[in-house]
Amino acid sequence: xxxxxxxxxxxxxxxxxxxxxxxxxxxxxxxxxxxxxxxxxxxxxxxxxxxxxxxxxxxxxxxxxxxxxxxxxxxxxxxxxxxxxxxxxxxxxxxxxxxxxxxxxxxxxxxxxxxxxxxxxxxxxxxxxxxxxxxxxxxxxxxxxxxxxxxxxxxxxxxxxxxxxxxxxxxxxxxxxxxxxxxxxxxxxxxxxxxxxxxxxxxxxxxxxxxxxxxxxxxxxxxxxxxxxxxxxxxxxxxxxxxxxxxxxxxxxxxxxxxxxxxxxxxxxxxxxxxxxxxxxxxxxxxxxxxxxxxxxxxxxxxxxxxxxxxxxxxxxxxxxxxxxxxxxxxxxxxxxxxxxxxxxxxxxxxxxxxxxxxxxxxxxxxxxxxxxxxxxxxxxxxxxxxxxxxxxxxxxxxxxxxxxxxxxxxxxxxxxx
Ligand code: HEM
Numbered sequence: 001x002x003x004x005x006x007x008x009x010x011x012x013x014x015x016x017x018x019x020x021x022x023x024x025x026x027x028x029x030x031x032x033x034x035x036x037x038x039x040x041x042x043x044x045x046x047x048x049x050x051x052x053x054x055x056x057x058x059x060x061x062x063x064x065x066x067x068x069x070x071x072x073x074x075x076x077x078x079x080x081x082x083x084x085x086x087x088x089x090x091x092x093x094x095x096x097x098x099x100x101x102x103x104x105x106x107x108x109x110x111x112x113x114x115x116x117x118x119x120x121x122x123x124x125x126x127x128x129x130x131x132x133x134x135x136x137x138x139x140x141x142x143x144x145x146x147x148x149x150x151x152x153x154x155x156x157x158x159x160x161x162x163x164x165x166x167x168x169x170x171x172x173x174x175x176x177x178x179x180x181x182x183x184x185x186x187x188x189x190x191x192x193x194x195x196x197x198x199x200x201x202x203x204x205x206x207x208x209x210x211x212x213x214x215x216x217x218x219x220x221x222x223x224x225x226x227x228x229x230x231x232x233x234x235x236x237x238x239x240x241x242x243x244x245x246x247x248x249x250x251x252x253x254x255x256x257x258x259x260x261x262x263x264x265x266x267x268x269x270x271x272x273x274x275x276x277x278x279x280x281x282x283x284x285x286x287x288x289x290x291x292x293x294x295x296x297x298x299x300x301x302x303x304x305x306x307x308x309x310x311x312x313x314x315x316x317x318x319x320x321x322x323x324x325x326x327x328x329x330x331x332x333x334x335x336x337x338x339x340x341x342x343x344x345x346x347x348x349x350x351x352x353x354x355x356x357x358x359x360x361x362x363x364x365x366x367x368x369x370x371x372x373x374x375x376x377x378x379x380x381x382x383x384x385x386x387x388x389x390x391x392x393x394x395x396x397x398x399x400x401x402x403x404x405x406x407x408x409x410x411x412x413x414x415x416x417x418x
Contacts, residue, residue, distance in 0.1 A: 016201075018187050018190040018191045018194065018201075019190055021191075021194055021197055021198060022190050022191075022193065022194040022197065023404070023411075024197070025194055025196060025197025025198070025406075026058075026194075026196075026197070026404055026405060026406040026407050027056060027058055027403070027404045027405030027406060028403050028404045028407075028409075028411065029403050029411065030057075030403070031056050031058070031403060031404055031405040032401060032403050034056060034305075034333070034405060035333075035337050035345075035346055036346075037055060037056070038052070038075060038331065038333065038334040038337065039334075039337060039339070041055070041073075041075060041334075042075040042076055042334055042338065045075075045320060046074070046075055046076030046078065046079040046317070046318035046319065046320060047072055047073065047074050047075065047076075047079050047317050047318060047320035047322065048072065048073040048075055049070070049072055050071060050072070050073065051071045051073060051329060052073035052075070052306065052329050052331055052334070053306075053329065053405060053406070054071075056405045058405050058406065067097070069310065069325050069326055069327045070323065070325075070326045070327070071326070071327045071328075071329065072317075072320075072322050072326050072327070072328050072329070073306075073328070073329040073330075073331055073334075074317060074318075074328055074329070074330045074331060074334075074335075075331050075334040075335070075338075076318050076334070076335065076338050076340070077335040077336075077338040077340070077341050077358065078318045079317050079318035079320070079335075080330050080331065080332060080334075080335035080358055080362075081335075081358065081362055082317055082318060083309055083317060083328055083330050084309075084330060084358075084361055084362040084363045084365070085362060085363050086363075087111060087112055087115075087363060087364050088112075088312065089311065089312055089313055089315050090309035090310070090311060090312065090315075090328065091111050091309060091310050091311075091312050092108065092109050092110065092111055092115070092308075092309060092365060093109055093110075093111060093310060094109075094308040094309055094310035094327055094328075095108050095109035095308055096109045098195070098196075098308065099193065099195060101195065101199075101202075101203070101206075102192045102193075102195050102202045102203060102205070102206035102252070103192070103206070103249055103252040103253050104206075104210075104245060104248060104249030104252060105245075105246075105249050106249040106250050106252070106253040107119050107122065107250065107253070107365075107368075108253055108365070112364060115364060115365070116364070117237075117240055118240075118242075118246070119364070119368070120237055121235055121236075121237040121240055121241075121242065122232070122235070122242075122250060122368070123368065124231075124235055124237065125228055125231040125232055125235055126368060126369075126372070130228075130231070131371065131372065131375065133226075134170070134173075134174055134372070134375075135375060135379070137173075138170055138173035138174060139170055139375065139376055139379050140379055140383070142166050142169045142170050142173065143166055143376075143379050143380050143383045143384075144383060144387075145169075146161065146162050146165055146166050146169075147162070147383060147384065147387050147388070149161065150162075151387055151388065154416060154417060154418045155394060155414070155415065155416050155417070156388075156414075156415055156417075157412050157413060157414050157415075158267070158270055158384075158413035158414075158415055159267055159409075159410060159411060159412050159413050160412070162380070162384070163263050163264075163266045163267040163270065163380070163409075163413070164263050164267075166263075166376075166380060167258060167259050167261075167262040167263045167266075167376060168182065168186050168189075168258070168259035168263070169182070170258070170262075170376060171254065171255060171258035171259055172185075174227065174228045174258075175227060175228050175229050175251070175254075175255075176220070176225055176226070176227025176228065176229055176230065177216065177229075181212070184212070185209060185212060185255065186259065187205075188205040188206075188208050188209040188212075189205075189209065189252075189255040189256050189259060189260075190256075190260075191204070191205035192205045192206050192209060192252060192256065193256045193260065196406075206252065209251075209252055209255075210248050210252070213247075213248050213251050213252075214244050214248060216229055217229060217232075217233055217244050217247050217248065218244070220233045221233045221234075229247070229251070232247050232250065232251075233247060254369075257367075257368075257369060258369060258372075260303070260304075260407060261303045261304055261369075261373065261407075262303075262373045262376050262377065263303075263409070264303030264304075264407055264408065264409035265297065265298060265302075265303040265373065265377060265409075266376070266377045266380050266381070267402075267409040267410050267413060268297050268298075268300070268301040268303060268402055268408065268409055268410070269293065269294060269297035269298075269377060269381065270381070270413055271301075271400050271402055271410045271413060272293075272296070272297045272300060272301070272348040273293065273297075274391070274392065274393045274400070274413065274415065275348075275393070275399070275400065276348060277392065279293070279348070279349075279350050279351075280391070280392075282350070283350065283381075283385075284385045284391070287382060287385075289350060290378055290381060290382065291374075291378070292350050292351075292354065293350040293381075294374060294377050294378065294381075295354065295357065296348060296349065296350045296352065296354075297348070298336075298357055298359040298360075299336045299342070299357035299359065300336075300345075300347075300348045301348075301402050301408055301409075302332055302333045302336055302357075302359040302408070303359075303407055303408060303409060304332070304359075304406070304407055305331060305332065305333035305404075305405065305406060305407070305408060306329045306330055306331045306332060306333065306406075307329075307330045307332065307361060308327065308328065308329060308330065309327075309328045309330055310325065310326065310327050310328065311323065311324055311325060311326045311328060312324065332358050332359050332361065333408075335358050336357050336358060336359060341355055342355065360373075388415075388417035388418070389417060389418060390417055390418060391415055391416075391417045392415060392416055392417070393413075393414070393415060393416075394414040394415055394416050395416075396414075397412070397414035398412075400412060400413050400414075
Protein backbone atom coordinates (compact mmCIF):
# COMPACT_ATOMS: atom_id res chain seq x y z
CA UNK A 1 0.00 0.00 0.00
CA UNK A 2 1.42 3.44 -0.87
CA UNK A 3 1.27 6.41 1.51
CA UNK A 4 -1.47 8.00 -0.58
CA UNK A 5 -3.59 4.84 -0.65
CA UNK A 6 -3.12 4.49 3.06
CA UNK A 7 -4.18 8.07 3.71
CA UNK A 8 -7.38 7.55 1.77
CA UNK A 9 -8.41 4.99 4.38
CA UNK A 10 -7.91 7.45 7.26
CA UNK A 11 -11.29 8.87 8.33
CA UNK A 12 -11.93 12.58 8.02
CA UNK A 13 -11.38 14.47 11.25
CA UNK A 14 -14.19 16.29 13.03
CA UNK A 15 -14.00 20.01 13.83
CA UNK A 16 -12.33 19.48 17.21
CA UNK A 17 -9.31 21.82 17.53
CA UNK A 18 -6.45 19.73 18.98
CA UNK A 19 -4.16 22.74 19.39
CA UNK A 20 -6.68 24.62 21.51
CA UNK A 21 -7.50 21.44 23.49
CA UNK A 22 -3.81 20.87 24.27
CA UNK A 23 -3.34 24.46 25.37
CA UNK A 24 -6.39 24.26 27.65
CA UNK A 25 -5.36 20.93 29.19
CA UNK A 26 -1.81 22.18 29.76
CA UNK A 27 -2.77 25.40 31.52
CA UNK A 28 -2.27 27.94 28.70
CA UNK A 29 -4.09 31.17 29.51
CA UNK A 30 -4.89 30.05 33.06
CA UNK A 31 -1.49 29.46 34.72
CA UNK A 32 0.17 32.84 34.28
CA UNK A 33 3.12 32.89 36.65
CA UNK A 34 3.89 29.65 38.51
CA UNK A 35 7.28 30.86 39.74
CA UNK A 36 6.34 32.61 43.01
CA UNK A 37 4.47 29.47 44.20
CA UNK A 38 7.28 27.17 43.02
CA UNK A 39 9.79 29.36 44.87
CA UNK A 40 7.68 29.30 48.05
CA UNK A 41 7.51 25.48 47.94
CA UNK A 42 11.23 25.14 47.14
CA UNK A 43 12.19 27.42 50.04
CA UNK A 44 10.20 25.15 52.38
CA UNK A 45 11.82 21.98 50.99
CA UNK A 46 13.98 21.14 47.93
CA UNK A 47 11.68 18.17 47.32
CA UNK A 48 7.94 18.71 47.72
CA UNK A 49 5.80 15.74 48.75
CA UNK A 50 3.06 16.00 46.16
CA UNK A 51 2.50 16.82 42.50
CA UNK A 52 3.60 20.29 41.44
CA UNK A 53 0.95 20.11 38.68
CA UNK A 54 -1.78 19.47 41.24
CA UNK A 55 -0.72 22.67 43.04
CA UNK A 56 -1.96 24.51 39.94
CA UNK A 57 -5.08 22.41 39.47
CA UNK A 58 -3.56 20.50 36.55
CA UNK A 59 -3.92 17.09 34.90
CA UNK A 60 -5.66 14.88 37.44
CA UNK A 61 -5.80 12.08 34.83
CA UNK A 62 -2.02 12.04 34.54
CA UNK A 63 -1.84 11.42 38.27
CA UNK A 64 -4.35 8.59 37.76
CA UNK A 65 -2.09 7.05 35.11
CA UNK A 66 0.64 6.83 37.72
CA UNK A 67 -1.51 4.54 39.88
CA UNK A 68 -1.19 4.73 43.65
CA UNK A 69 2.51 5.57 43.75
CA UNK A 70 3.26 8.52 46.03
CA UNK A 71 4.25 11.58 43.99
CA UNK A 72 7.17 13.85 44.85
CA UNK A 73 8.38 16.98 42.99
CA UNK A 74 12.10 17.80 42.81
CA UNK A 75 12.35 21.60 42.89
CA UNK A 76 15.90 22.70 43.76
CA UNK A 77 18.74 22.71 41.24
CA UNK A 78 20.67 20.19 43.37
CA UNK A 79 17.66 17.87 43.75
CA UNK A 80 16.96 17.92 40.02
CA UNK A 81 20.57 17.21 38.99
CA UNK A 82 20.86 14.47 41.63
CA UNK A 83 17.78 12.66 40.29
CA UNK A 84 18.81 12.99 36.64
CA UNK A 85 22.41 11.99 37.29
CA UNK A 86 21.55 8.73 39.01
CA UNK A 87 19.91 6.43 36.46
CA UNK A 88 20.26 3.42 38.77
CA UNK A 89 18.22 4.98 41.61
CA UNK A 90 15.77 6.87 39.36
CA UNK A 91 14.26 5.03 36.42
CA UNK A 92 12.85 6.52 33.22
CA UNK A 93 10.38 3.64 33.02
CA UNK A 94 7.94 6.04 34.76
CA UNK A 95 7.07 7.19 31.22
CA UNK A 96 5.84 3.69 30.25
CA UNK A 97 2.55 4.38 32.10
CA UNK A 98 2.14 7.94 30.83
CA UNK A 99 3.40 9.24 27.49
CA UNK A 100 4.85 5.80 26.61
CA UNK A 101 1.28 4.49 26.26
CA UNK A 102 0.97 6.55 23.08
CA UNK A 103 4.59 6.82 21.93
CA UNK A 104 5.56 3.18 22.39
CA UNK A 105 8.79 1.85 23.85
CA UNK A 106 11.12 4.74 22.86
CA UNK A 107 14.54 5.73 24.24
CA UNK A 108 12.74 8.17 26.54
CA UNK A 109 11.45 5.34 28.77
CA UNK A 110 14.48 3.02 28.51
CA UNK A 111 17.01 2.49 31.30
CA UNK A 112 20.62 1.36 30.95
CA UNK A 113 22.01 -0.70 29.32
CA UNK A 114 19.12 -0.85 26.81
CA UNK A 115 18.98 2.95 26.56
CA UNK A 116 22.65 3.29 25.69
CA UNK A 117 22.40 0.71 22.89
CA UNK A 118 19.50 2.45 21.18
CA UNK A 119 20.59 6.02 21.89
CA UNK A 120 24.04 5.34 20.38
CA UNK A 121 22.39 3.79 17.33
CA UNK A 122 20.04 6.72 16.82
CA UNK A 123 22.68 9.36 17.64
CA UNK A 124 24.61 8.30 14.54
CA UNK A 125 21.85 9.85 12.44
CA UNK A 126 22.18 13.25 14.19
CA UNK A 127 25.76 13.70 12.96
CA UNK A 128 27.69 16.80 11.84
CA UNK A 129 27.12 16.09 8.14
CA UNK A 130 23.35 15.83 8.63
CA UNK A 131 23.24 18.93 10.85
CA UNK A 132 25.01 20.94 8.12
CA UNK A 133 22.65 19.58 5.48
CA UNK A 134 19.61 20.41 7.64
CA UNK A 135 20.90 23.93 8.23
CA UNK A 136 21.47 24.72 4.54
CA UNK A 137 18.71 22.70 2.86
CA UNK A 138 15.91 22.78 5.41
CA UNK A 139 16.14 25.27 8.29
CA UNK A 140 17.31 28.40 6.41
CA UNK A 141 14.86 28.00 3.48
CA UNK A 142 11.98 27.15 5.85
CA UNK A 143 12.58 30.19 8.05
CA UNK A 144 12.82 32.44 4.97
CA UNK A 145 9.66 30.99 3.42
CA UNK A 146 7.59 32.01 6.46
CA UNK A 147 9.13 35.51 6.64
CA UNK A 148 8.41 35.91 2.88
CA UNK A 149 4.69 35.71 3.70
CA UNK A 150 4.63 38.78 5.98
CA UNK A 151 7.80 40.78 5.25
CA UNK A 152 6.08 43.30 2.91
CA UNK A 153 3.26 43.92 5.38
CA UNK A 154 5.27 45.72 8.08
CA UNK A 155 3.35 43.85 10.79
CA UNK A 156 2.80 40.24 11.86
CA UNK A 157 1.81 37.99 14.73
CA UNK A 158 5.11 36.20 15.21
CA UNK A 159 3.53 33.24 17.00
CA UNK A 160 0.90 32.30 14.40
CA UNK A 161 2.94 33.28 11.38
CA UNK A 162 6.44 32.28 12.43
CA UNK A 163 7.35 30.46 15.67
CA UNK A 164 4.39 28.03 15.56
CA UNK A 165 4.77 26.81 11.96
CA UNK A 166 8.50 26.80 11.25
CA UNK A 167 9.76 24.02 13.61
CA UNK A 168 7.17 21.45 12.48
CA UNK A 169 8.08 22.19 8.86
CA UNK A 170 11.75 21.70 9.75
CA UNK A 171 11.15 18.30 11.37
CA UNK A 172 8.93 17.28 8.42
CA UNK A 173 11.76 18.17 6.05
CA UNK A 174 14.33 16.28 8.15
CA UNK A 175 12.17 13.16 8.22
CA UNK A 176 11.38 13.46 4.51
CA UNK A 177 7.61 13.30 5.08
CA UNK A 178 5.39 14.76 2.33
CA UNK A 179 4.57 18.42 3.05
CA UNK A 180 0.95 17.95 1.97
CA UNK A 181 0.46 15.42 4.82
CA UNK A 182 1.77 17.85 7.46
CA UNK A 183 -1.64 19.08 8.69
CA UNK A 184 -2.68 15.47 9.37
CA UNK A 185 0.38 14.26 11.24
CA UNK A 186 0.81 17.57 13.06
CA UNK A 187 -2.72 17.15 14.36
CA UNK A 188 -2.13 13.52 15.40
CA UNK A 189 1.12 14.52 17.11
CA UNK A 190 -0.64 17.15 19.21
CA UNK A 191 -3.54 14.80 20.04
CA UNK A 192 -1.01 12.17 21.05
CA UNK A 193 0.78 14.34 23.60
CA UNK A 194 -2.50 15.52 25.03
CA UNK A 195 -3.01 12.14 26.68
CA UNK A 196 -3.57 13.79 30.10
CA UNK A 197 -6.40 15.90 28.62
CA UNK A 198 -8.07 13.31 26.35
CA UNK A 199 -6.65 9.76 26.68
CA UNK A 200 -9.05 8.14 24.18
CA UNK A 201 -8.24 10.62 21.43
CA UNK A 202 -4.53 10.31 22.24
CA UNK A 203 -4.70 6.52 21.74
CA UNK A 204 -6.51 6.93 18.42
CA UNK A 205 -3.98 9.48 17.19
CA UNK A 206 -1.15 7.18 18.24
CA UNK A 207 -2.60 4.37 16.11
CA UNK A 208 -3.19 6.65 13.13
CA UNK A 209 0.34 8.01 13.31
CA UNK A 210 1.66 4.44 13.57
CA UNK A 211 -0.32 3.27 10.53
CA UNK A 212 0.86 6.28 8.55
CA UNK A 213 4.52 5.96 9.53
CA UNK A 214 4.95 2.19 8.96
CA UNK A 215 4.01 2.72 5.30
CA UNK A 216 6.69 5.41 4.95
CA UNK A 217 9.27 3.28 6.80
CA UNK A 218 8.56 0.37 4.45
CA UNK A 219 8.99 2.63 1.42
CA UNK A 220 12.32 3.97 2.73
CA UNK A 221 13.63 0.46 3.44
CA UNK A 222 13.00 -0.44 -0.20
CA UNK A 223 14.03 2.88 -1.74
CA UNK A 224 16.21 4.94 0.60
CA UNK A 225 16.25 8.71 0.15
CA UNK A 226 18.33 11.46 1.74
CA UNK A 227 16.22 11.74 4.89
CA UNK A 228 16.20 10.76 8.54
CA UNK A 229 13.67 7.92 8.17
CA UNK A 230 15.91 6.29 5.52
CA UNK A 231 18.92 6.68 7.83
CA UNK A 232 17.02 5.15 10.77
CA UNK A 233 15.75 2.29 8.59
CA UNK A 234 19.32 1.38 7.57
CA UNK A 235 21.24 2.32 10.76
CA UNK A 236 23.30 -0.43 12.40
CA UNK A 237 25.60 -0.53 15.42
CA UNK A 238 27.40 -3.65 16.63
CA UNK A 239 24.86 -5.82 14.84
CA UNK A 240 21.79 -4.03 16.31
CA UNK A 241 19.26 -2.59 13.85
CA UNK A 242 15.93 -0.85 14.45
CA UNK A 243 12.74 -2.73 13.57
CA UNK A 244 9.60 -0.92 12.37
CA UNK A 245 8.07 -0.65 15.86
CA UNK A 246 11.28 0.82 17.29
CA UNK A 247 11.54 3.41 14.50
CA UNK A 248 7.86 4.21 14.91
CA UNK A 249 8.24 4.75 18.68
CA UNK A 250 11.23 7.01 18.07
CA UNK A 251 9.33 9.04 15.45
CA UNK A 252 6.32 9.44 17.75
CA UNK A 253 8.79 10.91 20.27
CA UNK A 254 10.70 12.99 17.74
CA UNK A 255 7.72 14.69 16.08
CA UNK A 256 6.44 16.39 19.26
CA UNK A 257 9.97 16.84 20.64
CA UNK A 258 10.97 18.66 17.46
CA UNK A 259 7.78 20.64 16.90
CA UNK A 260 6.39 21.66 20.30
CA UNK A 261 9.49 22.65 22.24
CA UNK A 262 11.35 24.79 19.70
CA UNK A 263 8.18 26.63 18.74
CA UNK A 264 7.64 27.57 22.36
CA UNK A 265 11.26 28.36 23.24
CA UNK A 266 11.71 30.69 20.26
CA UNK A 267 8.44 32.47 21.20
CA UNK A 268 9.68 32.86 24.78
CA UNK A 269 12.99 34.32 23.59
CA UNK A 270 11.23 36.79 21.29
CA UNK A 271 8.87 37.72 24.13
CA UNK A 272 11.80 38.35 26.50
CA UNK A 273 13.55 40.56 23.95
CA UNK A 274 10.49 42.45 22.69
CA UNK A 275 9.39 43.32 26.23
CA UNK A 276 12.95 44.48 27.04
CA UNK A 277 13.78 46.77 24.08
CA UNK A 278 17.24 47.70 25.43
CA UNK A 279 18.23 44.01 25.34
CA UNK A 280 16.57 43.57 21.93
CA UNK A 281 18.60 46.46 20.50
CA UNK A 282 21.80 45.13 22.05
CA UNK A 283 21.34 41.70 20.41
CA UNK A 284 20.23 43.12 17.06
CA UNK A 285 23.28 45.40 16.93
CA UNK A 286 25.74 42.78 18.17
CA UNK A 287 24.78 39.29 17.06
CA UNK A 288 27.57 37.73 19.12
CA UNK A 289 25.15 38.28 22.06
CA UNK A 290 22.53 35.97 20.53
CA UNK A 291 23.86 32.69 22.05
CA UNK A 292 23.68 34.13 25.58
CA UNK A 293 20.21 35.54 24.88
CA UNK A 294 19.08 32.06 23.75
CA UNK A 295 20.45 30.45 26.94
CA UNK A 296 18.92 33.12 29.20
CA UNK A 297 15.49 32.67 27.60
CA UNK A 298 15.72 28.89 28.07
CA UNK A 299 16.57 29.42 31.74
CA UNK A 300 13.99 32.16 32.32
CA UNK A 301 11.02 30.49 30.60
CA UNK A 302 11.63 26.79 29.81
CA UNK A 303 9.19 25.61 27.11
CA UNK A 304 8.78 22.24 28.89
CA UNK A 305 8.56 22.54 32.68
CA UNK A 306 9.05 19.06 34.08
CA UNK A 307 10.08 15.50 33.27
CA UNK A 308 9.47 12.20 35.12
CA UNK A 309 11.37 9.52 36.97
CA UNK A 310 10.48 6.75 39.47
CA UNK A 311 12.58 5.74 42.48
CA UNK A 312 13.97 2.21 42.22
CA UNK A 313 15.09 2.18 45.88
CA UNK A 314 14.65 4.10 49.12
CA UNK A 315 16.84 7.15 48.74
CA UNK A 316 17.52 10.68 49.99
CA UNK A 317 17.26 13.58 47.51
CA UNK A 318 18.90 16.86 48.52
CA UNK A 319 18.31 15.85 52.16
CA UNK A 320 14.71 14.63 51.72
CA UNK A 321 13.85 10.89 52.05
CA UNK A 322 12.06 9.49 48.97
CA UNK A 323 10.67 5.93 49.15
CA UNK A 324 11.17 3.18 46.60
CA UNK A 325 8.34 3.22 44.03
CA UNK A 326 7.65 6.97 44.28
CA UNK A 327 7.00 8.89 41.06
CA UNK A 328 9.11 12.02 40.84
CA UNK A 329 8.17 15.11 38.84
CA UNK A 330 11.54 16.62 38.05
CA UNK A 331 10.86 20.34 37.68
CA UNK A 332 13.54 21.79 35.41
CA UNK A 333 11.56 25.04 35.54
CA UNK A 334 11.79 25.33 39.35
CA UNK A 335 15.48 24.33 39.23
CA UNK A 336 16.17 27.07 36.66
CA UNK A 337 14.75 29.63 39.09
CA UNK A 338 16.68 28.43 42.14
CA UNK A 339 17.83 31.64 43.86
CA UNK A 340 20.78 29.84 45.44
CA UNK A 341 22.21 29.68 41.89
CA UNK A 342 20.84 32.76 40.11
CA UNK A 343 20.26 36.24 41.58
CA UNK A 344 16.86 37.70 40.79
CA UNK A 345 15.87 34.53 38.83
CA UNK A 346 12.47 35.87 37.74
CA UNK A 347 14.08 38.60 35.59
CA UNK A 348 15.07 38.13 31.94
CA UNK A 349 18.63 39.46 31.78
CA UNK A 350 20.90 38.37 28.95
CA UNK A 351 23.84 40.08 30.72
CA UNK A 352 23.58 38.08 33.97
CA UNK A 353 26.48 35.98 35.21
CA UNK A 354 26.04 32.71 33.39
CA UNK A 355 25.78 29.27 34.97
CA UNK A 356 24.60 26.25 32.97
CA UNK A 357 20.82 25.79 33.16
CA UNK A 358 19.09 22.44 33.09
CA UNK A 359 16.33 22.92 30.55
CA UNK A 360 17.55 20.10 28.27
CA UNK A 361 17.76 17.62 31.15
CA UNK A 362 20.99 16.07 32.33
CA UNK A 363 22.81 12.73 32.26
CA UNK A 364 22.11 9.80 29.93
CA UNK A 365 18.80 11.18 28.61
CA UNK A 366 19.99 14.75 27.99
CA UNK A 367 18.09 16.13 25.01
CA UNK A 368 19.19 14.60 21.72
CA UNK A 369 17.99 17.65 19.78
CA UNK A 370 19.53 20.42 21.90
CA UNK A 371 22.06 21.52 19.25
CA UNK A 372 19.40 21.41 16.59
CA UNK A 373 17.05 23.51 18.77
CA UNK A 374 19.76 26.13 19.33
CA UNK A 375 20.63 26.16 15.62
CA UNK A 376 16.98 26.61 14.59
CA UNK A 377 16.47 29.44 17.08
CA UNK A 378 19.64 31.20 16.05
CA UNK A 379 18.78 31.05 12.32
CA UNK A 380 15.21 32.16 13.03
CA UNK A 381 16.24 35.23 15.07
CA UNK A 382 19.15 36.27 12.84
CA UNK A 383 17.00 36.04 9.70
CA UNK A 384 14.15 37.90 11.37
CA UNK A 385 16.47 40.74 12.48
CA UNK A 386 18.05 40.95 8.99
CA UNK A 387 14.77 41.01 7.10
CA UNK A 388 12.50 42.90 9.52
CA UNK A 389 14.43 46.00 10.66
CA UNK A 390 13.32 47.95 13.73
CA UNK A 391 11.30 45.00 15.03
CA UNK A 392 9.10 46.11 17.95
CA UNK A 393 5.91 45.23 19.78
CA UNK A 394 2.74 46.64 18.23
CA UNK A 395 1.78 49.42 20.72
CA UNK A 396 -1.91 49.00 19.81
CA UNK A 397 -1.94 45.33 20.91
CA UNK A 398 -2.09 43.83 24.41
CA UNK A 399 1.23 43.17 26.19
CA UNK A 400 2.25 39.53 25.38
CA UNK A 401 1.95 36.99 28.20
CA UNK A 402 3.78 33.70 28.59
CA UNK A 403 1.38 31.17 30.17
CA UNK A 404 1.04 27.43 30.82
CA UNK A 405 2.06 24.79 33.33
CA UNK A 406 3.25 21.77 31.31
CA UNK A 407 4.40 23.76 28.30
CA UNK A 408 4.83 27.55 28.43
CA UNK A 409 4.84 30.11 25.63
CA UNK A 410 3.03 33.29 24.52
CA UNK A 411 -0.22 32.89 22.58
CA UNK A 412 0.49 35.96 20.42
CA UNK A 413 3.38 38.27 19.60
CA UNK A 414 1.98 41.16 17.51
CA UNK A 415 4.88 43.19 16.08
CA UNK A 416 5.59 46.07 13.71
CA UNK A 417 8.78 46.53 11.70
CA UNK A 418 10.32 48.73 9.01
C1 HEM B 1 14.11 24.07 23.31
C2 HEM B 1 13.83 22.90 22.81
C3 HEM B 1 13.89 21.61 23.58
C4 HEM B 1 13.80 21.36 24.93
C5 HEM B 1 13.61 22.37 26.05
C6 HEM B 1 13.94 19.94 25.12
C7 HEM B 1 13.95 19.30 26.36
C8 HEM B 1 14.25 17.97 26.54
C9 HEM B 1 14.42 17.33 27.84
C10 HEM B 1 14.26 18.04 29.18
C11 HEM B 1 14.73 16.04 27.62
C12 HEM B 1 15.05 14.98 28.69
C13 HEM B 1 13.89 14.08 28.99
C14 HEM B 1 14.16 13.16 30.17
O1 HEM B 1 15.30 13.07 30.65
O2 HEM B 1 13.21 12.52 30.64
C15 HEM B 1 14.73 15.83 26.20
C16 HEM B 1 14.96 14.62 25.58
C17 HEM B 1 14.87 14.43 24.23
N1 HEM B 1 14.73 15.41 23.26
FE1 HEM B 1 14.52 17.38 23.56
N2 HEM B 1 14.08 19.35 23.89
C18 HEM B 1 14.07 20.33 22.93
C19 HEM B 1 14.19 20.16 21.57
C20 HEM B 1 14.32 18.95 20.94
C21 HEM B 1 14.43 18.77 19.50
C22 HEM B 1 14.43 19.90 18.48
C23 HEM B 1 14.53 17.42 19.30
C24 HEM B 1 14.66 16.66 18.03
C25 HEM B 1 14.25 17.04 16.85
C26 HEM B 1 14.51 16.76 20.60
C27 HEM B 1 14.59 15.41 20.80
C28 HEM B 1 14.70 14.79 22.04
C29 HEM B 1 14.83 13.35 22.21
C30 HEM B 1 14.84 12.31 21.10
C31 HEM B 1 14.94 13.12 23.59
C32 HEM B 1 15.06 11.79 24.31
C33 HEM B 1 16.50 11.51 24.68
C34 HEM B 1 16.70 10.25 25.50
O3 HEM B 1 15.76 9.82 26.18
O4 HEM B 1 17.81 9.71 25.46
N3 HEM B 1 14.38 17.72 21.56
N4 HEM B 1 14.46 17.04 25.56
